[in-house]
Amino acid sequence: MKESNLIKICLLAVFLGVILMFISTKMIGSEEVKIEDISEDSNYVKITGKIIQVSESKSGTTFLKLKDGTGSINAVIFKDSIKSLEKVKEGTVIEVTGKIEKYKGEMEILVNSIN
Known part of the structure; x- marks a missing residue:
């Protein structure tokens, strides 16, 4: 087999593997949890x-x-990470998806999306 054909294969x-990984993470989604159930082992929730x-x-x-x-948890929305913060008002019930991190001994969610 020619080296150029092997490189193409x-x-x-690699390209197909990346696509399959992307599709599988979208299909699996994030686990919906109650705040009291969040732990250091939680990843995306x-x-x-x-x-x-x-x-x-x-x-x-x-x-x-x-x-x-x-319970309660702090959520962090970095500038320009969410298109619209229209729903972000005190008293509003929202659904957020993001990565759980520990900051200064407390669990927080780094928000990726708001619904």
């Missing part, structure tokens, strides 16, 4: 909660405190 395999506090830093990062019937 390898590139095609979906949370539905009421916004009880909203603040914004000088750099444009938005900070929320979300509460459901089981």
Whole structure:
């Protein structure tokens, strides 16, 4: 087999692998959890909660405190990561999806999407 054909086959395999990984992560989605069930082992989650506090830093990062019937958690929305923050108002119930991280000893969600 010619070296150029082998390179083409390898590139095609890599490309198909990346596409399959993307599709599988979209199909699996994020696990919807209650705030009390979030742990350091949690990765990407979906949370539905009421916004009880909203603040914004000088750099444009938005900070929320979300509460459901089981607890509360801080949520961080980095500038330009969400197209519209129209739904982000105190008292509004929203669904957020994002990555769980520990910051200063507390769990928080780095928001990727709001529904």
